[in-house]
Amino acid sequence: MSARTDVEADQNQATSGITPDHITSTLQTKLEASHVDISDLSGGCGQMYEAIIVSPQFAKKTTLARHRLVNSTLKKEIAAIHAWTPKCFTPEEWEKKKGGG
Template sequence: MEHSFLSSTSRQAMGPVTDSEIMNTLRSKFPGAKIINVEDTSGGCGAMFNVSIETSEFKGLTIMKQHRLVYDVLKDQIKNIHGLHLETRAPK
């Protein structure tokens, strides 16, 4: 599945990153995910987020590789936020 991402210049012109933007990006990349939770922990200004994902796509991958997949998917949003806390896991 191919995804198009906005350039960081276009991204900045749109305003702060939102939890729904991150959620939509993750749902498009991990459509079979059992759990995707995104919480803006910066009080709504889009600077810090907690993200939790449980998907079978992480099965057999180390935590580092799971996180790398998420970072790659969110690369444009990450350029515009200060912090991202990830919890990733494969279903048991």
């Protein structure tokens, strides 16, 4: 379900309770994420998100295991939105990526 107007977008977020701030807070609390950057790719309707998540809990986990950890943490939130794309990094990987290496 996508919003056709800004008012509809606000209503979608209000009824689902899913906002970038809510997702960020949940990830910081439950995954001890040191960096979370949520991008709303839906044009503001709150139905399609991409996220960069940096957490020490991703250490020694495959990409699939990291995604499963995030998805299980955000199970209720993901069920309420249309699309979710996490990009998961350990703090060391994130520092390397930011440094261009």
